[in-house]
Amino acid sequence: MSIEITVVFDVVPDRLEDVVDAFKDLCAATRKEEGALRFDAFLSQEHGSAVVLVEEWADQEAIDLHMKEEHTAAFLARVDGAYRTAPQVHRLRPLDA
Template sequence: MLIVIGYMHVDPADLAEFSVDLKSLAAATRQREGNISYDAVLDNPGDSRLLIAERWADQAALTAHLEAEDTLAFVNHWQGRMRGDIRKYDAANERNLDDE
């Protein structure tokens, strides 16, 4: 499993439009093969910082998402108006929180 997590920033003036576009993308993404979860939450309204958290079955599923027409359209539309620090992690030992 892959975990993708980090922060995305947009100008406060763009937050409403960005949120609508991201909500639409998220709904489509959650239906994609290999997507386990795809979530975004406004972490800090003052600086329009969103926490992005995704889980993917494997790299092929993530790559298909990144190359999907709607993902590319979203990125192209917001290119230059969003910035982020989002990282990808391999998770090879998934277990319940209270498991050792």
Template sequence: MSIQIVVVFDVVPERFDMAVDAFGELARRTSEEPGALRFDAYVSAEKANTVVLVEEWADQNAIDLHMKEDCVRDFLAKVDGAFRGEPAVHRLSSIDA
């Protein structure tokens, strides 16, 4: 069974446009990785300065490999200091599971 994750980021308003660009690049690069079944970045229509990642991974190994990729290091360097607090990470379990 695949792994579903939703991550919510509260972005500092003055860094929002830059962060959105960085998230878009991260999503494009990540979607090409083996084991990345879905990696989509969204801007919240309900809450200002909020970015949401919706991810689906083949397995934990795919996540572990992703976290070591250059695209993750590049992303983290670009968005350093752009978030208010830690992102809210939600690893999901199906109700029907």
């Protein structure tokens, strides 16, 4: 069974454009990784400065490798200090599991 994760980022409004660009680059690079089944970022229509990341991974090993990638480290450095609060990470499981 794959691993699905949703992360909500509350972005400082004056950093939003930079963060969106950083997410675009991260998504493009991550989608090329083995084990990345889905990696999409969205802007919330209800909360203008919230970015929502929707991920699906083949397994924990793929996630661990992703966190060691150069493009992941570059993304983290690029968005450092851009969030009003810590990202809300939701590792999902089906209701019938």
